[in-house]
Amino acid sequence: xxxxxxxxxxxxxxxxxxxxxxxxxxxxxxxxxxxxxxxxxxxxxxxxxxxxxxxxxxxxxxxxxxxxxxxxxxxxxxxxxxxxxxxxxxxxxxxxxxxxxxxxxxxxxxxxxxxxxxxxxxxxxxxxxxxxxxxxxxxxxxxxxxxxxxxxxxxxxxxxxxxxxxxxxxxxxxxxxxxxxxxxxxxxxxxxxxxxxxxxxxxxxxxxxxxxxxxxxxxxxxxxxxxxxxxxxxxxxxxxxxxxxxxxxxxxxxxxxxxxxxxxxxxxxxxxxxxxxxxxxxxxxxxxxxxxxxxxxxxxxxxxxxxxx
Amino acid sequence: xxxxxxxxxxxxxxxxxxxxxxxxxxxxxxxxxxxxxxxxxxxxxxxxxxxxxxxxxxxxxxxxxxxxxxxxxxxxxxxxxxxxxxxxxxxxxxxxxxxxxxxxxxxxxxxxxxxxxxxxxxxxxxxxxxxxxxxxxxxxxxxxxxxxxxxxxxxxxxxxxxxxxxxxxxxxxxxxxxxxxxxxxxxxxxxxxxxxxxxxxxxxxxxxxxxxxxxxxxxxxxxxxxxxxxxxxxxxxxxxxxxxxxxxxxxxxxxxxxxxxxxxxxxxxxxxxxxxxxxxxxx
Numbered sequence: 001x002x003x004x005x006x007x008x009x010x011x012x013x014x015x016x017x018x019x020x021x022x023x024x025x026x027x028x029x030x031x032x033x034x035x036x037x038x039x040x041x042x043x044x045x046x047x048x049x050x051x052x053x054x055x056x057x058x059x060x061x062x063x064x065x066x067x068x069x070x071x072x073x074x075x076x077x078x079x080x081x082x083x084x085x086x087x088x089x090x091x092x093x094x095x096x097x098x099x100x101x102x103x104x105x106x107x108x109x110x111x112x113x114x115x116x117x118x119x120x121x122x123x124x125x126x127x128x129x130x131x132x133x134x135x136x137x138x139x140x141x142x143x144x145x146x147x148x149x150x151x152x153x154x155x156x157x158x159x160x161x162x163x164x165x166x167x168x169x170x171x172x173x174x175x176x177x178x179x180x181x182x183x184x185x186x187x188x189x190x191x192x193x194x195x196x197x198x199x200x201x202x203x204x205x206x207x208x209x210x211x212x213x214x215x216x217x218x219x220x221x222x223x224x225x226x227x228x229x230x231x232x233x234x235x236x237x238x239x240x241x242x243x244x245x246x247x248x249x250x251x252x253x254x255x256x257x258x259x260x261x262x263x264x265x266x267x268x269x270x271x272x273x274x275x276x277x278x279x280x281x282x283x284x285x286x287x288x289x290x291x292x293x294x295x296x297x298x299x300x301x302x303x304x305x306x307x308x309x
Numbered sequence: 310x311x312x313x314x315x316x317x318x319x320x321x322x323x324x325x326x327x328x329x330x331x332x333x334x335x336x337x338x339x340x341x342x343x344x345x346x347x348x349x350x351x352x353x354x355x356x357x358x359x360x361x362x363x364x365x366x367x368x369x370x371x372x373x374x375x376x377x378x379x380x381x382x383x384x385x386x387x388x389x390x391x392x393x394x395x396x397x398x399x400x401x402x403x404x405x406x407x408x409x410x411x412x413x414x415x416x417x418x419x420x421x422x423x424x425x426x427x428x429x430x431x432x433x434x435x436x437x438x439x440x441x442x443x444x445x446x447x448x449x450x451x452x453x454x455x456x457x458x459x460x461x462x463x464x465x466x467x468x469x470x471x472x473x474x475x476x477x478x479x480x481x482x483x484x485x486x487x488x489x490x491x492x493x494x495x496x497x498x499x500x501x502x503x504x505x506x507x508x509x510x511x512x513x514x515x516x517x518x519x520x521x522x523x524x525x526x527x528x529x530x531x532x533x534x535x536x537x538x539x540x541x542x543x544x545x546x547x548x549x550x551x552x553x554x555x556x557x558x559x560x561x562x563x564x565x566x567x568x569x570x571x572x573x574x575x576x577x578x579x580x581x582x583x584x585x586x587x588x589x590x591x592x
Binding site: 014017018019020021022024025027028029031032033035036039040042043046053101104108109112115116117118119120121122123124125126127128129130131133134135137138140142143144145147148149158176179183184187188190191233236239240242243246247259262263266267272275276278279280282283286290 | 318319322323325326329330332333334336337339340343351352354355356401402404405407408409412413414415416417419420423424426427429430431432433434435436437438439440441442457458460461464465468518521522524525528529539540543544554556559560563566567570571573574575578581582585586587
């Protein structure tokens with residue numbers, strides 16, 4: 001039934017199949033391009049103009065002037081540093097925590113396995129804004145209980161306003177991000193764990209390997225692909241962080257991230273030219289991260305799926 | 310791994326389970342507790358409402374009280390916009406994934422790679438040009454103005470998840486049914502549709518979550534109650550006066566938008582887990 005795609009002389013049937021393939025897949029493909037490729041091209045075009053919505057008639061072609069303005073502004077570099085810091089810390093913590101949770105789910109007694117997985121899925125089902133509010137109200141100086149619960153910890157007293165400086169606000173922001181997205185990474189790692197052949201672990205055990213040696217020599221190397229995919233996806237996701245920062249600090253006191261900078265420039269201040277340039281630069285950062293990840297870790301994302309059939 | 314569980318192991322697992330439960334549920338319990346606090350109780354620094362002072366006033370305020378308009382409209386917007394975006398994405402992705410899994414045509418890889426590229430796209434990078442374009446063509450602050458960008462969130466993951474599901478379907482069944490005398494359509498409907506339905510259903514749930522969770526599009530492309538979805542509306546809630554922060558009302562609203570989603574997760578957890586992991590790892 002299936003036509004052999006490698007033939008050079010296509011039968012009518014194969015031709016019909018190719019046509020049907022594109023008729024079915026085409027709409028989704030075109031829409032994906034229309035909702036992303038077109039806007040990013042438009043953003044690039046807009047970024048070459050000095051263009052403020054408050055003074056639309058003064059639109060003027062300035063070539064790369066907007067990029068020069070942004071890249072020479074310390075705010076861009078501060079926001080980039082904050083974004084990178086959040087990305088590195090959350091991904092590192094989530095990898096360890098997610099792996100621990102995956103191990104727990106993998107090895108748990110049958111009786112509790114279902115319960116654990118259900119509980120771990122709850123943060124995944126909660127919207128980020130709600131999670132941000134939950135963490136915000138817990139730490140908030142007026143409605144929070146954290147200050148009164150932990151006043152025995154040095155540095156925490158009833159007057160501590162967590163959201164008034166980056167050094168205390170960022171950890172709370174990162175904690176909410178970690179809480180919300182660890183379930184996703186631990187599910188991916190659980191799937192990876194399930195793919196490690198049991199015989200290998202058994203053999204290592206028979207050979208007298210300790211638990212740590214089994215992990216390091218057998219389990220982790222066999223899950224490398226799952227780990228890489230999880231890390232890459234989470235890193236790209238963390239780099240785009242927006243919701244929690246917006247809710248908790250609005251980007252004040254040195255907690256602004258790049259997405260928020262783009263939002264503030266375009267939507268709040270209506271500087272569409274500058275805002276577009278920030279958007280393009282942010283997109284370039286994401287491309288760069290993916291490119292590095294694919295080169296360095298040799299993750300072939302499309303290959304892991306490609307024409308398996 | 311398979312050894313019999315001893316009493317000691319049971320204790321260890323009980324402790325681990327409790328720790329995991331606390332980790333997963335504490336923030337939810339925290340906002341749930343806040344949602345029952347009375348205005349005077351909100352600032353006393355305790356976790357639970359004071360004994361006897363628990364109140365439904367916050368729920369009343371957003372469901373039948375003065376914040377009703379704001380919250381219920383936003384809830385309606387969220388439900389409508391997310392459902393429509395999910396429906397469109399799932400229909401298009403089903404056709405696309407069927408073609409990828411079943412037919413031989415050049416460009417499959419291109420389509421999957423595009424889906425991947427779209428899913429890593431920073432949403433905020435699309436927002437700036439759309440903000441201006443939507444204002445010019447009248448889509449700003451409308452349902453359609455959110456449904457279209459939501460497709461950038463829901464389509465890629467739907468295509469990946471469904472392609473993974475559809476690859477596992479034994480398509481030969483269809484032929485077998487035809488040999489047994491069924492027409493092409495009958496064969497497809499009787500042999501393939503029942504196998505494909507669970508995958509489509511799972512994908513729809515995952516896509517709906519993602520649309521329901523959106524915040525960036527919601528706050529950037531709307532300005533009034535005409536289209537503003539719940540997450541964005543929460544961020545713009547204001548109290549009765551500028552000196553009173555609407556903590557209780559926001560918590561109650563947060564609980565209301567969380568319950569249906571968490572119920573969905575709990576009901577369909579098995580399908581969701583397999584859908585998420587197959588789409589992402591095995592692809």
